[in-house]
Amino acid sequence: MDARCPECEKAAILDDEMIKVKCPHCNFEATYDDYLEIMKDQAVNMASDYIPKRPGF
Secondary structure, three states: OOEEEOOOEEEEEEEEOOEEEEEEOOOEEEEEHHHHHHHHHHHHHHHHOOOOOOOOO
């Protein structure tokens, strides 16, 4: 199964047991639980950086 690499944003590989995520492009490697935390933090950061344009405010 593929996953998005948090380092280079290319396709990383999630092993069949869903234990490790490894990127063959930049050599990123993490446990699946750590990978989920990294991706969750990135999503929170992206959401906090988003400021909608609202005229009149």
